[in-house]
Amino acid sequence: MLEELDSQTEDIGKKLEAEPPLPIRRHEDEVYEWLENVERIKIRIQTIEQLGERKYLSRAHLVKLVDEKIGEVKELLQKGSLYSEISMKKQFKYVIIGGGVAAGYAAREFVKQGLKSGELAIISKEAVAPYERPTLSKAYLFPEGAARLPGFHVCVGSGGERLLPEWYVKKGIELILSTEIAEADLHSKTLTSSTGRTFEFQTLIIATGSRVIRLTDFGVQGADAKNIFYLREISDADELVEAIRAKKKGKVVIVGGGYIGLEVGAAMRINQFDVTMVYPEPWCMPRLFTKEIAAFYEAYYANKGIKIIKGTVAVALDADTNGEVKAVKLKDGRVLQADIVVVGVGAKPLTELFKGQVDEEKGGIRTDWNA
Ligand SMILES: Cc1cc2nc3c(=O)[nH]c(=O)nc-3n(C[C@H](O)[C@H](O)[C@H](O)COP(=O)(O)OP(=O)(O)OC[C@H]3O[C@@H](n4cnc5c(N)ncnc54)[C@H](O)[C@@H]3O)c2cc1C
Structure with missing residues (x-):
């Protein structure tokens, strides 16, 4: 491992000095810190070897020190390969x-x-x-x-x-x-x-x-509280699944009456959450549904126990002392209790x-x- 670290040091050192400058120069400070850490660990390992040879340390202590240093060398190697790749x-x-x-x-x-x-x-x-x-x-x-x-x-x-x-x-x-x-x-x-x-x-x-449009884009107060979710990438979905487990059968407010709002609203109901949907339009999916088609779906959702509030928007979110969302304030003055908020208000290319x-x-x- 130390030989590998030596060859990384040599390679990265050359790249740092190359003319014209390579992209690694943008990370100059952290790379120099890495080089110093490599020097430091090499000296430390030498000292441990000498102490070991002279039997100044118990075997158990020696093994512990060696284990620690191996972990540190592995970390340095990992960082080093990242720096090596930067200029490739x-x-x-x-x-x-x-x-x-x-x-x-x-x-x-x-x-x-x-x-x-x-x-x-x-x-x-x-x-x-x-x-x-x-x-x-x-x-x-x-x-x-x-x-x-x-x-x-x-x-x-x-x-x-x-x-x-x-x-x-x-x-x-x-x-x-x-x-x-x-x-x-x-x-x-x-x-x-x-x-x-x-x-x-x-x-x-x-x-x-695309990227999701966030409530912070509209300046909604408190929109950075915990347990407010957007859905775009698998990591977002994993976080929501985690919250569904943590807040079992809790209250969820869905902001938005488009595809994401309707689909996640249904999924949360299947997960036995108390679901309230809020959207400003007179009916859901107004770009696609006629009033009559929307009425069918809204009645279907109501029949499943989902509450729908139309013609208003979320203007602020309140959080508890842990920073977790606890309520959604609407423009019409209503306040909805929430353990989770899921926002589906569109996306931008x-x-x-x-x-x-x-x-x-x-x-x-x-x-x-x-x-
Ligand atoms: C939750 C959800 C449900 C949907 N349901 C439906 C549906 O039922 N029917 C339907 O027709 N459509 C649906 N859509 C829309 C559909 O998924 C999109 O139209 C489709 O994913 C677009 O494909 P894309 O490859 O253009 O973009 P995406 O699938 O969004 O892929 C873009 C990729 O680019 C990556 N990326 C972005 N910027 C960078 C960068 N700078 N460097 C490297 N990588 C980057 C992203 O991480 C992502 O992996 C849904 C979308 C979502 C989010």
Whole structure:
């Protein structure tokens, strides 16, 4: 392990001094601290070895010290490999940013069209291979027989083959997970991750999807309390599932009467929560449902014990001394008790990475509709 640490130190030292500067320079302070820690631990290990040889320490004490140092060396090696990677450029013919539904289906299509091994990379902020996102507000929340990965990786949603992580390996597609792209330079065809790794592409597919609109975006007071949930990624759904367990049969307020609101409202009722839904429109899903269709669903929900409050919005949230949400204040003056709040008030396409580099239209990126 120490030899490995030595070669990392040498490699990282060279990268720090390279001209022109490599991306690792952006992390200069922490890398220098890492180098100092490596020196310190090497000296400490030498001292322990000498004390051991001279039998100044009991065997048990020696074993304990060695164990501790092994743990520290492992940690340093882990950090070191991250710093080593920072300055490594990876090049691909095709890169897809985003590892969601579009990315998974696109990968399948690439393979159909004769993709060669090593040509395609999918870079995703999420920690898992592309999956059918719609599951998160439905079967993922069931109290029994809930859907879990790997059961709903794409493309099962369309009745197609389930693409497990091994499928990508077999097809020579590099799945780069838990990696957020922080900068995209379309001119130099380079992407830089939040940890400084760089990726070059010939052709880029933007599949970053959307981000949820938050109550904080509207300046709703107290919207940063605990147990207020949004649903976009699997990690959000996991947090909600955890809260469902912790607040068993409690009270939930659902803010929003769209798809997410209606689906999560139903799921929470199935989990035996006392559910109240709030939305400003005169009926649910106004962009899709006529008044009559909405009336059918609202009656169905009411029949299942779900309370619906229309024509008003949440203006503030109160928290208890633990910072957990306890009530939702409405614009019309009503106050709803809540152990959990789930917000589904829409989403916005993630276009920030490409600002000024692409044409935008209706809040999204304009595409060539003739293509
Ligand atoms: C809970 C829920 C339920 C839904 N239910 C339905 C439904 O029943 N029917 C329906 O038709 N549609 C539904 N939708 C909508 C549907 O899921 C989306 O239309 C679809 O996921 C869009 O696919 P996408 O690949 O464009 O984006 P997404 O699937 O959102 O994937 C985007 C990916 O990009 C990643 N990403 C974003 N920024 C970066 C970055 N800078 N670097 C790296 N990675 C990044 C994200 O982490 C994510 O993995 C639902 C959506 C949600 C959230």
